[in-house]
Amino acid sequence: MMTPQPNGNGNGYLSGSNLEKVLKNGHFAVTGELGPPQNADGEVIRKKAKLLKGNVDAVNLTDNQTAIVRMSSIGAGTIVVQEGLEPIIQMTCRDRNRLAMQSDLLGAYALGMRNLLCLSGDHQTFGNHPNAKNVFDMDSIQMVQMVAGMRDAKVFQCGEAFKGQEPRFFVGAAESPFANPIEFRPLRLGKKVKAGANFIQTQLIYDVEAFKTFMAKVRELGLHEKVYLLAGVGPLKSPTMARYMKDNVPGLRIPDQLIGRMEATGAPWAGKSKDELTKEDKKARSTAWQNEGIQICIELIQQIREIEGVAGVHIMAIEWEDAVKPIVEGAGLLPRPIV
Amino acid sequence: MIIAEQKPLAEIKTLVTDAQKVLVVGCGTCVTVCFAGGAREAAITASSLRMASKLDGGPKEVTDVTVQRQCEWEYLDEIAQQVGEVDVVLSLGCGIGVQAMAEHFPNAWIVPGLNTSFLGLPTEQGVWAERCAACGDCILGLTGGICPIARCSKSLLNGPCGGSENGHCEINDEVPCAWQLIYDRLSSMGKLDRLLEIQPPKNWRTSRDGGPRKIVRPDLRLAGEEE
Numbered sequence: 001m002m003t004p005q006p007n008g009n010g011n012g013y014l015s016g017s018n019l020e021k022v023l024k025n026g027h028f029a030v031t032g033e034l035g036p037p038q039n040a041d042g043e044v045i046r047k048k049a050k051l052l053k054g055n056v057d058a059v060n061l062t063d064n065q066t067a068i069v070r071m072s073s074i075g076a077g078t079i080v081v082q083e084g085l086e087p088i089i090q091m092t093c094r095d096r097n098r099l100a101m102q103s104d105l106l107g108a109y110a111l112g113m114r115n116l117l118c119l120s121g122d123h124q125t126f127g128n129h130p131n132a133k134n135v136f137d138m139d140s141i142q143m144v145q146m147v148a149g150m151r152d153a154k155v156f157q158c159g160e161a162f163k164g165q166e167p168r169f170f171v172g173a174a175e176s177p178f179a180n181p182i183e184f185r186p187l188r189l190g191k192k193v194k195a196g197a198n199f200i201q202t203q204l205i206y207d208v209e210a211f212k213t214f215m216a217k218v219r220e221l222g223l224h225e226k227v228y229l230l231a232g233v234g235p236l237k238s239p240t241m242a243r244y245m246k247d248n249v250p251g252l253r254i255p256d257q258l259i260g261r262m263e264a265t266g267a268p269w270a271g272k273s274k275d276e277l278t279k280e281d282k283k284a285r286s287t288a289w290q291n292e293g294i295q296i297c298i299e300l301i302q303q304i305r306e307i308e309g310v311a312g313v314h315i316m317a318i319e320w321e322d323a324v325k326p327i328v329e330g331a332g333l334l335p336r337p338i339v
Numbered sequence: 340m341i342i343a344e345q346k347p348l349a350e351i352k353t354l355v356t357d358a359q360k361v362l363v364v365g366c367g368t369c370v371t372v373c374f375a376g377g378a379r380e381a382a383i384t385a386s387s388l389r390m391a392s393k394l395d396g397g398p399k400e401v402t403d404v405t406v407q408r409q410c411e412w413e414y415l416d417e418i419a420q421q422v423g424e425v426d427v428v429l430s431l432g433c434g435i436g437v438q439a440m441a442e443h444f445p446n447a448w449i450v451p452g453l454n455t456s457f458l459g460l461p462t463e464q465g466v467w468a469e470r471c472a473a474c475g476d477c478i479l480g481l482t483g484g485i486c487p488i489a490r491c492s493k494s495l496l497n498g499p500c501g502g503s504e505n506g507h508c509e510i511n512d513e514v515p516c517a518w519q520l521i522y523d524r525l526s527s528m529g530k531l532d533r534l535l536e537i538q539p540p541k542n543w544r545t546s547r548d549g550g551p552r553k554i555v556r557p558d559l560r561l562a563g564e565e566e
Contacts, residue, residue, distance in 0.1 A: 093493070098540065120500040123492050123510045134493070141497040142540045157540065176501030181522045187535060188498045195537055203501060250504035 015170035017114035018086045019058040021339040023228045029312025032056035032324050036071035045076045049083035051321040055328045058086040067127025074108045081112040089113050092121025097137035098157050109167035117172040118143040141195045147171050148196025176203035177214040179251030186217040199228040201314040207253040208303045215307050224309030231304045234316040235293035235323050239263045265292040298330035341369040341433045342467045343453040354450040358426035365405030366432035376431030378405035409436030415443045422447050475545030483524040490517035496538040
């Protein structure tokens with residue numbers, strides 16, 4: 001369990017979160033992702049937290065991911081804190097105005113949360129309430145600025161000063177290195193750093209060469225010295241999933257060579273129709289694909305780790321949390337540092 | 340201009356269902372230009388309603404008239420008598436026209452024949468697109484004349500989100516990414532440095548969020564109307 005550390009604790013930490021300490025002490029950080037359920041069952045969170053505990057330094061709690069209603073990130077994060085794992089609360093601009101954001105963050109801090117990831121949020125037309133009104137009172141860069149201001153200047157967004165404890169979050173933002181306009185992405189990252197972001201988690205990286213080009217620009221701008229950048233990685237589950245992601249997720253680049261590896265893994269079962277495959281066949285194929293997906297993810301981490309300016313990895317294995325341990329272990333990143 | 344489109348006939352029929360006498364009122368301004376509620380559309384709508392009501396077994400008396408601008412009371416006086424003679428007035432004006440009629444004719448029942456869609460322009464024959472959200476605090480000077488409030492699906496002020504792909508928005512391949520447009524325009528004009536400044540949270544009070552809006556120009560008011 002984390003203990004509240006008022007007033008930045010005088011030890012040079014902004015928030016005193018485990019993630020901040022791991023990064024500040026020069027360790028290669030590992031964060032994971034935990035998708036809250038579409039129901040009110042806290043046991044789901046506890047089970048997933050147990051799978052992740054000890055394998056990551058902190059875990060992201062998504063905020064109505066893909067605009068589908070789920071248990072709130074702060075509610076789920078509270079359970080994660082109880083489980084002795086450190087949450088990174090995700091918050092989108094889609095569902096809250098500046099009043100709701102700030103009041104929820106006061107509550108989140110009081111409940112023991114210390115890390116926050118500020119996001120624009122997927123548009124609500126993607127989700128299960130496409131007729132909803134969206135908010136977008138602020139954008140993610142403005143949210144970063146607001147939260148950093150609450151911590152460092154001890155003021156609300158309106159400029160009014162805090163009386164009493166201010167929320168001291170380790171403030172994160174996202175970046176999608178290959179989204180368009182691609183030339184603007186490092187500059188936009190610079191804006192997030194200027195706004196006060198302490199750490200960055202990127203969109204899933206599969207194209208390491210393209211990511212190296214992005215990182216070269218990040219270093220040229222000196223951003224790697226001002227912000228901890230965690231590269232997003234995730235295991236592929238099947239060739240079909242890989243192709244779907246490549247074609248449908250903005251800013252995602254998956255080299256054909258990786259999809260080819262996934263396909264080759266399924267070769268023993270290839271050419272057979274659905275009905276020709278037994279249940280055992282399908283299970284064996286699925287296991288083979290998953291093992292290959294995990295192996296590819298391990299190799300990606302090893303390659304990404306060599307890139308100057310990358311401070312850690314953010315492993316996204318949503319609804320596949322038990323893949324995280326073999327990935328972190330395989331990448332030689334266990335045990336996680338105790339700081 | 341204001342862009343609108345006609346409601347489906349089935350919905351219009353339910354709006355006038357109790358009436359025997361119906362007056363369809365077109366508007367000669369924006370909705371004429373966007374082919375939704377001008378004299379031509381008023382005549383067609385009146386004729387459609389006549390035929391439909393006849394087919395439904397309860398023929399209605401439907402007439403039509405078009406005024407220059409439904410949103411100015413002085414243009415409404417000329418149809419006061421016709422309005423007084425019917426059970427329902429079907430306005431083919433925008434939402435402003437409908438309300439101007441309702442305010443001007445307190446005893447008349449006014450219903451809308453259009454859905455007022457947005458403030459925009461025709462981009463090609465038969466295609467209209469949104470351009471302005473009437474936020475009350477124009478920032479086009481920062482963004483090269485392309486409005487992120489109206490044209491970015493998330494009204495972002497500091498650049499594109501991660502959903503910008505091949506020039507279009509994440510919500511739909513048909514929607515251009517406003518920030519890609521802004522980036523391209525500022526880039527071609529050598530003004531990209533403008534995008535590096537952090538734009539602060541917007542003051543939405545000048546928008547609808549501040550409540551219904553009103554402008555008072557003392558310099559234009561008549562002596563007798565001053566409070």
